[in-house]
Structure formats: structure tokens, C-alpha cells
Amino acid sequence: MSDGVLPQPGNPIEAVTHVDPYPYYRQLREQRPLYFDEGLKLWVASSHSVIDEAFHNVALRVRPPAEPVPQALLGTAAGEVFAQLVRMTDGEFHAVHKPAVEQAARRWSLADVTRASEAAARDLFAAGPPQGKHGPLGGQRSVGAKFRCLTVNDLMGVLPVQAMARLLGLPDGLLDDSCRWVRQFVQGIAPGASTQAVALAAGAAEALMDQGRALGLSTVQAANRIAFMQQSLDATAGLMGHTVLMLAQYPDLALLADQSPQAMRGFVAEVERHQAPIQNTRRFAADPVVLAGQSIEAGQGVVLVLASANRDGLLNPRPDQFDPQRGERRSMGFGAGAHACPGAAIAIEMVAACIQWMRATSQFDGCFGALAGFWPLANARIPLFASRKEA
Numbered sequence: 001m002s003d004g005v006l007p008q009p010g011n012p013i014e015a016v017t018h019v020d021p022y023p024y025y026r027q028l029r030e031q032r033p034l035y036f037d038e039g040l041k042l043w044v045a046s047s048h049s050v051i052d053e054a055f056h057n058v059a060l061r062v063r064p065p066a067e068p069v070p071q072a073l074l075g076t077a078a079g080e081v082f083a084q085l086v087r088m089t090d091g092e093f094h095a096v097h098k099p100a101v102e103q104a105a106r107r108w109s110l111a112d113v114t115r116a117s118e119a120a121a122r123d124l125f126a127a128g129p130p131q132g133k134h135g136p137l138g139g140q141r142s143v144g145a146k147f148r149c150l151t152v153n154d155l156m157g158v159l160p161v162q163a164m165a166r167l168l169g170l171p172d173g174l175l176d177d178s179c180r181w182v183r184q185f186v187q188g189i190a191p192g193a194s195t196q197a198v199a200l201a202a203g204a205a206e207a208l209m210d211q212g213r214a215l216g217l218s219t220v221q222a223a224n225r226i227a228f229m230q231q232s233l234d235a236t237a238g239l240m241g242h243t244v245l246m247l248a249q250y251p252d253l254a255l256l257a258d259q260s261p262q263a264m265r266g267f268v269a270e271v272e273r274h275q276a277p278i279q280n281t282r283r284f285a286a287d288p289v290v291l292a293g294q295s296i297e298a299g300q301g302v303v304l305v306l307a308s309a310n311r312d313g314l315l316n317p318r319p320d321q322f323d324p325q326r327g328e329r330r331s332m333g334f335g336a337g338a339h340a341c342p343g344a345a346i347a348i349e350m351v352a353a354c355i356q357w358m359r360a361t362s363q364f365d366g367c368f369g370a371l372a373g374f375w376p377l378a379n380a381r382i383p384l385f386a387s388r389k390e391a
């Protein structure tokens with residue numbers, strides 16, 4: 001563009017990896033808070049009120065009614081796990097099993113999460129600082145002792161899963177393999193995964209389910225135990241990456257955040273609201289639905305742009321201002337209604353504890369270079385960093 005103005009994203013999926021999607025989100029919210037996107041063949045909801053209504057409409061489900069489990073996973077162990085996840089189910093199955101998942105998430109105190117996060121950070125940093133931008137991790141290598149192979153970008157994905165694996169009580173000898181299996185599971189269940197990725201996910205699902213069963217868990221419990229590590233991966237990596245960026249952008253606020261765990265927690269919670277690592281999620285109409293006065297046909301999908309809702313002035317005053325000390329912060333970044341995230345406090349604490357540990361031990365400054373883009377994903381906005389040399 002000759003006038004130096006960046007082209008806006010073409011749709012909310014492109015927005016996830018756009019350098020600054022927030023003016024576009026504002027325009028959507030103000031001009032067409034619910035519309036049908038002909039290119040995506042999906043409805044798009046961007047205001048707080050429409051998204052909140054969608055989250056509380058029981059006819060809007062987390063999976064397309066015709067495909068409760070993705071076709072490619074059917075008949076595999078990964079498909080069996082998928083079918084048992086509260087994240088991927090609705091109705092009676094979800095209502096019966098969600099309380100146990102919430103209770104499982106509540107068993108850890110913030111101090112437990114801090115300890116597990118610091119232990120993960122300490123072990124990962126033990127062998128030296130991370131390497132440059134293009135890492136070889138790719139789901140194939142173990143980390144921990146082989147940390148010299150890890151890049152700063154890999155680090156952010158590995159750290160929260162390693163912390164969650166410690167919370168779940170995995171013994172040291174199983175940590176690296178389990179984290180690799182979680183990554184393979186996540187990659188294999190992603191839409192459009194290759195046949196090879198699906199096969200790896202099936203093997204990983206089997207290994208992780210065997211672990212759960214060996215602990216005496218039922219099939220549903222074992223599957224949702226995997227979900228704890230799976231959900232720690234992309235979203236928490238994104239939160240960590242955005243926290244790194246915001247600390248660099250606001251050095252005065254960073255100094256305040258350094259003063260106590262509570263202050264750092266507030267900083268990270270504001271990063272989550274302001275930068276929303278999960279920018280959008282989806283719902284599918286099981287029956288014809290009326291949403292914000294619009295008729296949605298059975299089978300049609302709706303993209304709920306959580307990142308836009310978080311910048312809606314009706315949800316928070318001064319929504320574009322980054323203010324770690326804001327009172328009564330409200331975020332839709334962890335979802336709402338029946339499927340609300342049970343791991344919100346855990347995720348914030350993990351990131352706050354890891355970052356505080358890295359800053360206190362001076363490991364932080366040497367690791368992260370300039371923002372080099374975002375992982376090419378349709379819903380999670382995860383920063384990619386250049387290494388220091390490339391920055």
C-alpha cells in the first residue's frame with residue numbers, strides 16, 4: 001500500500017494472524033455484529049451481547065451435528081478420546097461429566113501451580129538458553145535434558161505442558177515423552193491434519209490413555225486428563241508470548257508487575273483480556289436458531305470472535321487501554337456458559353509464575369527477539385519471535 005495503511009483482514013480467520021486486527025474487529029462490532037460471511041460460509045458474531053447470547057443458546061453446539069467426531073479420526077484411538085472430551089460434547093454427556101472436570105481443575109492451589117511452573121522453567125532452562133527461530137522440535141524430539149534443541153518459540157509451547165504434566169503428577173521419566181504425545185495429539189486432531197499426523201495422534205492417544213488407565217481412571221476421566229495437557233498447549237503458549245510482548249511494550253508497568261506475584265497475575269490477566277490468545281471459537285446450530293434476531297439454519301456454523309468481545313465498550317470501560325490495574329475486568333477469552341474454561345486461573349498463574357521466574361533469574365532478556373509473526377492457526381493467536389541475533 002502506497003499510503004502506508006495496512007490492508008485489513010478479509011475475514012475473522014485472517015484476522016487471527018494479522019498484525020493489528022483490532023480496528024477491523026471494531027468495525028465489525030459497530031457495523032455488523034452478526035453477519036453471514038459468504039467466503040467462509042459461516043456466521044460471524046463480534047459484539048459482546050451477540051456472543052454472550054450464542055454461548056447461552058443450547059441449540060448452538062460445539063461440534064457440527066453431522067460430524068461429532070472429525071471424519072479423519074473415526075476408528076482411531078484419537079477419535080475415541082475426542083468423543084469423550086467435555087470440550088467437544090454437549091447435552092447430557094457434557095452435563096454429567098463437566099462438574100468432575102471442573103473439580104479436577106480446582107484440586108490445585110495457586111501455590112501448586114507456581115511450584116509446578118517454576119520446576120518446569122528451571123528444568124528447561126537448566127541446559128542453557130534456547131536457540132534461534134527455526135527449531136527442530138516438530139513433535140519429534142524430547143526436550144528437558146535435550147533443551148539445547150529448543151527454540152524460544154518451542155519453549156512457549158513446551159513450558160505450560162511440562163508444568164501441567166508436573167501438576168498431574170507424572171514422574172520425571174515420563175515428562176518428555178508425554179509432552180511429545182500431547183503435541184502429536186493436538187497436531188493430529190487439527191482440521192486438515194495429514195494422514196501421518198493422524199496416525200501419530202492415534203499412537204499418542206493410546207499411550208496417554210494407557211497412562212490414565214494405569215492410574216485407575218475411567219475412559220472419560222483418562223480422556224479429559226489428556227485435555228488438561230492439550231488445553232495447556234496452544235492457548236497458554238499464546239498467553240505467554242503476548243505477555244512477553246506487553247512487558248517489553250510497557251516497561252513501567254512491567255516494573256510494577258515485578259513487585260509481587262499478585263501484580264504479575266494482574267498484568268497477565270489484562271494481557272489475556274487485551275490480546276485474547278484464543279481469538280475465536282465456533283458453534284453449530286443443531287436446530288434452526290434465532291440469534292440476535294437473525295435466523296440461522298440447522299447445520300450452519302457461527303464464529304464467535306472473543307477477541308472482539310473483549311474490546312467491546314459494553315463489556316469493559318476504556319476497552320482498548322492496556323491497564324493491569326483495572327477493576328472488575330471482564331473477559332470472554334476463556335469462553336462463557338456451559339463450556340466456560342475450567343483452567344482460566346491455572347493458565348494465568350502458570351504464565352505469571354514462569355515469566356516471574358525468568359525475569360527474576362535474568363533468563364528472560366536473552367531469549368526473546370522481535371515479533372516475527374504468528375503461528376498460522378485459525379483461532380489461536382500465538383506470537384513467533386525472532387532469536388536475539390535475528391532481531
Ligand code: HEM
Pocket residue numbers: 062086087088098101105227228229231232235236239277278281282332333334335336338339340341342343344346347348
Ligand atoms: C490462556 C490459556 C487458555 C485459554 C485462553 C483458554 C480458553 C478456553 C476457551 C475459550 C474455552 C471454551 C471454548 C468454547 O466454549 O468454545 C476453553 C475450554 C476449556 N479449557 Fe481452556 N483455555 C486456556 C487454558 C486452559 C488450561 C491450562 C486448561 C487446563 C486445566 C484448560 C482446560 C479447558 C477445558 C477442559 C475446556 C473445555 C470446557 C468445556 O467444554 O466444558 N484451558 N478454554
